[in-house]
Amino acid sequence: MKKTVFFGALAVAGMAAGVAAAGTLDDVKARGKLNCGVSTGLVGFAAPDANGNWEGFDVGVCRAVAAAVLGDPTAIEFVPTTGKTRFTALASGEVDMLARNTTWTFTRDVDLKFEFVGINYYDGQGFMVPKSLGVTSAKELDGATICIQTGTTTELNLADFFRANNMTYEPVPIETNAEAQQQYLAGACDVLTTDASGLAATRASFENPQDHIILPEIISKEPLGPLVRHGDQQWGDLVRWTLNALISAEELGITSANIDELAKGTKNPEINRILGTEGDLGGMLGLDKQWAYRAIKTGGNYGELFEKNIGENTPIGLARGLNAQWKDGGLIYSPPFR
């Protein structure tokens, strides 16, 4: 890095020996650090604390992958990306994976050549309005001014919803979630729309949350998940199964508290396979046997991550809802470890 600092422009020509052929896993191991693209700040999902440590639900996924690959959940370079820069950052190799509240859509998966490795949060787009507006349903929003984040799927969903219901609206384009909050509170728009999780977090931060209601309509499916580049299947598998390990761990009752106990060997063969006391699943991924053990130990299983960052005991206070395990009536479901 030192060299590039000094010779920058000159060095570009000279150092053009970069190789794309090497796998991402080898790159990460050689670098000793995982470059993980996160949001520049989204309540509960990713934000730096006063000491500059990133925290949040999406950050938890990054840490689990770093722990699985490098054995150190802190060996991460968090690269803050905006809605506009996130895909180029991933496509150009600036980040190895993106865990940034990104909706899995057809075009992003197919046309932009990314690989969504799973879903860590099922979200949907909702509306928040001041109670004083007297609106109880999104169908009554004809002619409203709406604060909307540009460059996101919410923008497109909104247009679709209003067209389908034969209504008109006045968009107020904004760049970030924080800005949206402020515009909405200042009365620049009647309605704030974004993912329901974001609305809940925003509402929780208001001085008088009871003055605002979230309308019952959820107008879109927003499956949010981590993604990697197309074409590096090994790396994609690794991130996918790290996420699945967190999910399976909750299903099987592996928590950060009892994991050391369970890692000594249990009667449940699937737990044993995940924790590496039976078989060699890690070897197939190009990792050691303990990979999932480390990933789960870092921040706990999926449910623990949820409760710690966005669950009902946090100021954001999201219920599990769709994000409960399939056994509890939610959609969170991991394929078996076998």
Added chain:
Amino acid sequence: MSEQSYVRDEMLPELPPPATEVGIIGWMRENLFSGWLNTILTLIGIAIVYMAVSAALPWFLNGVWNANSLSECREILQGKSGACWGVIRDRFNQLMFGFYPHEEQWRPVLAFVLLLVAIAPILFNPMPLGMKIGWGGFILVGLWLLRLTGAPTLAYLVFLALALPVFHEKMARKILFFSALFPFVMVWLMWGGSAWYVISALLGFVIGYLAFRLLEPIIGFLFSIIVSVLVAIGWWFFLTAPFAAWMAGIIPLELTPVESRKFGGLMLSVMLGVTGIVGSLPLGIFLALGRQSDLLIVKSISVGFIEFIRGVPLITLLFVASTLLNIFLPPGTEFDIILRVMIMVTLFSAAYMAEVIRGGLAALPRGQYEAADALGLDYWKAQRLVIMPQALKISIPGIVSTFIGLFKDTTLVSIIGLLDMLGLANAIRATTAWNGIIWELYLFIAFVFWIFCFSMSRYSMYLERKLQTGH
């Protein structure tokens, strides 16, 4: 005639002017209430000021400093209006240094105070008396800041050794030598690593210069310039790294390396601003001269560059730096993002600078150019001794405006995911503790920027007064 009435045989003393014409009342009559229209406007103005102050002042003064989250603030305030300054206290270090490691934060502080030391002899020479008192205050503040961030003893000594001579006019000249070296010192302090890389990069310039001096008598001016540039580039490309590694093996001069991803906050803005300012002025001068040149290629390159850059918004250039370059460069190429942004910001302001300076050149009477020619000065001497000093003096307000604009433009980097103060404000507001805070953060940021921009603007006024040659 004896019934003579009273005759005054002395002058009456002058009466003081009526109370309504002098002092505060007189001033108000003249300036605020000089007619019915002005009276109405004054009253409306007072009403507006009163409303604004009476709304904001209690909020401002009733602020809570010792809270660790917004909800704690609201609890303490119990529904009263009040600012939550706790966020500034809680996140002060982050707003200043970004993610720069805590125990290394004396390095940016040292770099910053040394920056002021490096530019002081350039900006103020000789120092007026008031400035000397200010300089003494600055030294104390500098020492205090170094202490706050836990700097090693050596840092104090270096700072004092360089800052004290600035008081003395002749000694200050010697500091100019350090001013030239400062960019290298700054790079080493900020990024850390082995000092030998910086030193051997610097040696490239020395080697190039020596080669030029040696070769000039033998192969002439033009060829010796070309050869010496090639020699310097050759040194940078092939010998710098081995030389630095070799020297580091003998005498290690190490600072903990800090990656540019860790840079942020005010520190990032100042770094971008300073490199932009330092880089764009000389570049702008050359572009302005190039644009006026009679040489077709030089002229068309200058015009093309200026018009291209001025035709493109800075945000576009920043996006090019952050995303497009990533796609064009081979994958795996490590081309520091901060360096990319620095180059873009410098090029951007250089184009504007060129036009400001061209304005100064155009304002000079033709006679100045002819007089310089008549004295038998060659092109560069004429520019250096006659034209530029006058043209730059005329352009001072424009130049400083460009600087101020450049410094404020550095906040645009938050759009490409670099966390300057505005970007950090966003990130801070995304934490659960501070979600929902608005005014306090932005007021603080505005205040910090105001300090910097206002000082620059005052300095430009001082400089104009100092260089005033009219009567």
